Amino acid sequence: MYKYLLLTGCLVSVLMSSCSKNDDSTPKSKTELLTASVWKIASVGVDLDKNGTVDLPYSLEACEKDNTFKFNTNGSGVSDEGPSKCDASDPQTEDFIWSFKSNETILSIAIPNSLLSGDTTIKTLDDNTLEVYIDVDDPGSGANVRLYFKLTH
Numbered sequence: 001m002y003k004y005l006l007l008t009g010c011l012v013s014v015l016m017s018s019c020s021k022n023d024d025s026t027p028k029s030k031t032e033l034l035t036a037s038v039w040k041i042a043s044v045g046v047d048l049d050k051n052g053t054v055d056l057p058y059s060l061e062a063c064e065k066d067n068t069f070k071f072n073t074n075g076s077g078v079s080d081e082g083p084s085k086c087d088a089s090d091p092q093t094e095d096f097i098w099s100f101k102s103n104e105t106i107l108s109i110a111i112p113n114s115l116l117s118g119d120t121t122i123k124t125l126d127d128n129t130l131e132v133y134i135d136v137d138d139p140g141s142g143a144n145v146r147l148y149f150k151l152t153h
Contacts, residue, residue, distance in 0.1 A: 030104045031073060033125050039069045039151035044115075047133070047146040054148050061086060069116075069151065075099055079111055107132055116149055128153055 028036075041064060045054030066082030077096045085092070096111040101119065111117045120132035130151040138145050 028127070030100060030122075030125055033127065034071045034098075034107075034130065035073045036127070037153045039071070039130055039153065041065065041067060041149065042129075042152045043148075043150045045148045046138075047148060048143070050135070050146045069111075071098055077109075077111075079114070115147060120149070123148075 041060065043054075044058040044060060046056040046058070047053060048055045063082075063084040063086035066084055068080045068082060069077060070080070071077045075097055077098055078093050079096060080093045081090055094112055096109060096114075096117075098107060098109045100106065101108050105122055106119050107122050108119045109117050115134075115136075116132075118134050120134045122130075122132055124131040131148065133146050133148045135144055135146050137143070
């Protein structure tokens with residue numbers, strides 16, 4: 001009787017392990033991560049000395065916090081001003097184009113009239129966060145500074 005129970009237990013154990021779901025641990029591609037959902041700006045800041053730390057955070061207005069960016073798998077996208085617009089004359093939506101460069105370390109974005117436009121370096125891209133930076137010349141001082149953009153779902 002003991003051998004029968006032991007054999008049955010082993011058989012059940014083998015069947016359960018072979019019938020369990022396969023753990024699909026295949027990582028998502030950067031395109032899948034970027035295009036999975038709409039992004040909102042979480043924070044913007046300036047890194048004066050380009051050491052990876054934001055020295056001057058930008059205080060976003062409510063009309064900026066509700067703006068969204070939708071990246072499509074075909075390299076197109078749509079920016080949306082959201083429910084509140086900072087300037088009533090701004091269009092509600094604008095189409096843009098995007099692509100990856102340099103082995104998907106650069107996100108090139110062409111959004112009309114936006115600071116989030118140009119070749120941006122990807123710092124973080126995962127299921128919840130897109131963090132990029134771009135080096136620009138400060139119009140006031142002429143110094144080259146780094147602008148950080150953090151977007152979330």
